[in-house]
Amino acid sequence: MDDKPTVDEIARLERAVKALGEVMQPANSGSQSTVTINAGGVGVWIAVTASVVMLAVNMVLVVLLANHDRKIDELQDYVHAIYMMAPQLKPEK
Numbered sequence: 001m002d003d004k005p006t007v008d009e010i011a012r013l014e015r016a017v018k019a020l021g022e023v024m025q026p027a028n029s030g031s032q033s034t035v036t037i038n039a040g041g042v043g044v045w046i047a048v049t050a051s052v053v054m055l056a057v058n059m060v061l062v063v064l065l066a067n068h069d070r071k072i073d074e075l076q077d078y079v080h081a082i083y084m085m086a087p088q089l090k091p092e093k
Contacts, residue, residue, distance in 0.1 A: 083090045
């Protein structure tokens with residue numbers, strides 16, 4: 001028995017490789033992108049609830065930061081008033 005492939009087998013193999021090469025080519029879709037969300041009602045509610053909680057936390061942090069800045073400004077005014085009353089307490093530069 002001879003294990004060499006025949007001409008017909010080689011031709012079929014070449015056609016199969018060519019067909020696979022065409023199938024395996026990446027699709028040229030240009031610059032299109034598609035985002036698909038497959039979430040049920042519960043998943044959407046969880047995502048929305050998490051977003052609302054994070055928005056509320058951020059709003060509270062903004063208010064606290066503004067309050068903190070105000071307190072620092074008041075403290076600086078207080079220190080300046082002390083230095084005006086007792087300039088000897090002011091540290092030398």
